[in-house]
Amino acid sequence: MNSKLRSANTVLSHLLKTLSLVWSASGYWTLAWIILVLVQGLLPAALISLTPRVVNALVQVSGTGISGASIQKVLVPVGLMAGIMLVGELLNSAAEWIRTAQSELVQDHISGLIHQQSVAVDYGFYEYSEYNDKLNRAREGASGRSLALLESTGSLMQNSVTLLAMAAVLLPYGLWLPTILVISAFPAFFILLYLNKAHYRWSQRTTTDRRWLMYYDYLLTNSTMAAEVRLFDFADYFQSSYQNLRRRLRKEQLKFLKDQTIGRFFAAIIALIITGIALGWMGRQVLLGILTLGDLALFFQAFNQGQNIVKSLLGSLGQIYRNSLFIGNLFEFLQIKPEIINPPNPIPAPSALKQDIKFRQVTFRYPGTQEAVLDNFNLTLPAGKIVAIVGDNGAGKSTLIKLLCRFYDPNSGSIELDGIDLRDFSVKELRRLITVLFQSPIPYYTTAKENIALGDVAAASNQLEIEAAAQASGIHEKISRLPLGYNTMLGKLFPEGTDLSGGQWQRLALARAFFRRAQIIILDEPTSAMDPWAEHDWLERFRSLASGRTAIVITHRFTLAMQADIIHVMRAGQIVESGSHDQLLNLDGLYAQSWRDQMEAGSSTTVKNSLI
The missing domain is CATH 3.40.50.300 (P-loop containing nucleotide triphosphate hydrolases)
Structure with a gap:
């Protein structure tokens, strides 16, 4: 019981943190999204509540011929239904626009948080495999998971509103109907909950394996490795390592999908049996004359849609649980505290x-x-x-x-x-x-001018000082002969780039070090x-x-x-x-x-x- 309580508290904590994060990123878009979700939740019940009016009106005018009075009798409820459906389509279009705006803002916000934390943590963290696992888990769909959690929460809210409205519609026919409606979806919910937890554990366990896949992919596709891969004929070895690991992970993932499919099938059979019992009872009431055909149509729609809504609602709870587990990786990464920090009262540097x-x-x-x-x-x-x-x-x-x-x-x-x-x-x-030229200087794929100016990004990029640093390192003449001089793009990663030799890259890094004026x-x-x-x-x-x-x-x-x-x-x-x-x-x-x-x-x- 205590572990379940802790698990529920963790899910709630992650959900609240995610909502806070999303609000920080998208503000008023999130408010518009909440209002839209609530309104969309009421529309299905409004449509179903009009169903008996339409059916009963058709029964009344059936066989009376075409006349203004008969058409008017049917036209009003049909017109109302059409109006609600039109509003629904309008809201669906608005929802897509709002979700896209939210998605872009949240993705940028989370990327910014990960980038800030990656720079803020101690240099030593990069030498831990465990840290690299945490970083990979945080980066692996962090923004997607946040938005998925938001979508699941929105779906939960919308379906909850719809379900309450459906229950209100069914309640006059008996208290047991809304109850059995909810019970029919529980098998699918528990299966989903179990499989989500199992998939999360698998994802945590295989993080290092997936980093190995990224490493093999890097070895086979990166330009810095191309010469050795060809000369020493490494390609088959690394391709085999990649495919063997992918084969194992793929088999494990497909097994999860098979278990999920079988579980959902048995859950659907249970739900179908319960639906059949409820429909049989309603049919009996119609044959006895207790209920009308309009009541039967309303019940069928309400129960059928209500059952789907309960499935979606419980599915949303399962998705919230699953995504909260994964989004926890992002929050765990963001909570890493560096040890190399400023003193409480730093002394001014000389x-x-x-x-x-x-x-x-x-x-x-x-x-x-x-x-x-x-x-x-x-x-x-x-x-x-x-x-x-x-x-x-x-x-x-x-x-x-x-x-x-x-x-x-x-x-x-x-x-x-x-x-x-x-x-x-x-x-x-x-x-x-301090300015440092490290043993293996990094080639920055930008212009020659920007390469040198990166030595001191806080200083104004003075062309004369940039050229002075280049002359000091012995790279000035080479840069001057480039197609666009100091404005030439360096490296072959981007269009119209010009590559340098190893010694020339080193002299460029020296110029960057001298430009810092440390x-x-x-x-x-x-x-x-x-x-x-x-x-x-x-x-x-x-x-x-x-x-x-x-x-x-x-x-x-x-x-x-x-x-x-x-x-x-x-x-x-x-x-x-x-x-x-x-x-x-x-x-x-x-x-x-x-x-x-x-x-x-x-x-x-x-x-x-x-x-x-």
Whole structure:
């Protein structure tokens, strides 16, 4: 009983939240919809109440010939019925218009909520499979489910009004008739309720499977995968994986449909038997002269339509239950609270870094893992200097970026800007101080100008500053040769787009990073996709580009590390060596050994310039 009560409370809670959400999105359209639903609910009963008048009038004038009096006797009730039917058609057209307007507004509103929440949640959530399941469930028809819940609620309201009117029509013939009318639809309702709950559980259980389907589809259709799929002949393997998974899910879904069909068939047989008993009783009353043919016609219409209405009404309750379960996924997603938040009284972020960035006794492990990436880690990055951080893969270099950008907070210890803990600043203000070129920059399919301006969307898109950033990164000449210069659409996803090479996309991302004009520049492998000539050209300008700012460069390349004022060598989450290039060579440690190994490896520029 307690579980049923909780289930009912959950459905009611989701329904109220959905109605609030729909009202927020569509306001007066929702008010118009409610009024329309109530009026439409009264029309069927109004039509049926006129039926005995029409039938009895026809019986009275039958055989009297065509005359003005006989026609007038029939014309009035028929005219009223025609008027009600005309109003019904008008309301149906209005309802379609209102529902379409509601649908568009609700869809946009819910999409906006999901987009806002997707950005608001912590970066770390994206590394959880469970979070990705929640996101997928929320996105999977969230607006459709909300509108379906609204439609089911509207249908419930309309059918309730109609049923009350029908009961009032049938009540004079006996209290048992409205009662048996309702009872006849209960078998179908309970079958629907059971199957809806079973389908919801199946949907929850197979969320990860459906994400696998999306992943296989992405591998087979996305342009970034096209070359490898063809070269390594992955297509048959991934197609087979997709089809096998689809086959299993399809069989499970078809089984649900089969069970639903069989259940509805047996429910229909029960309803038919009950209807037959009621009709037999009414026929007996007509033969005994207790009721007229008009009464029989009214009863047949009222009972037949009433039974369908009860089915629809209980079906609407079932749909409300089902959709409330699914819409609960949206509300569950929207209730996720980020942990990386602003302090109660944030300290204003400094306009310029004056002293240093310090990692003090920082210990950090990624959520869901036991091994610490950084353990009592200490590092000082002086203001206004170029600092290179080098080391093997997995040493924790990229983790430093994530912590400095406050994508995560340390498990213990602190990270400070000019002696102030990062957690004492507003998250947005802190990130305004930082510009980052990530190791795998994102290609944004928009114009070259907009690509660079995305580095600082809050700033005015000044063409001169955009070009200056492009020149600083070495992409200006390439953009100038494009068909429409800085107004050229980039990428092949949309019409008239022009694609760039990997190194050119990287230099464009560098321009975006420079355009931000932030005090702290973080570059993660900024020249990894550049050829040696492009890299040499960029390195010649690098120190002037970083002038007056604090630059943190994560790199495997000696040519870039040599440009730094200080080089820190990381291994297994700790700084093991620090100094300038010459100092580290003199130290004859890990850095010097790597340098000698590379020099002895031969004259290949790519090998020579890489740190192991």
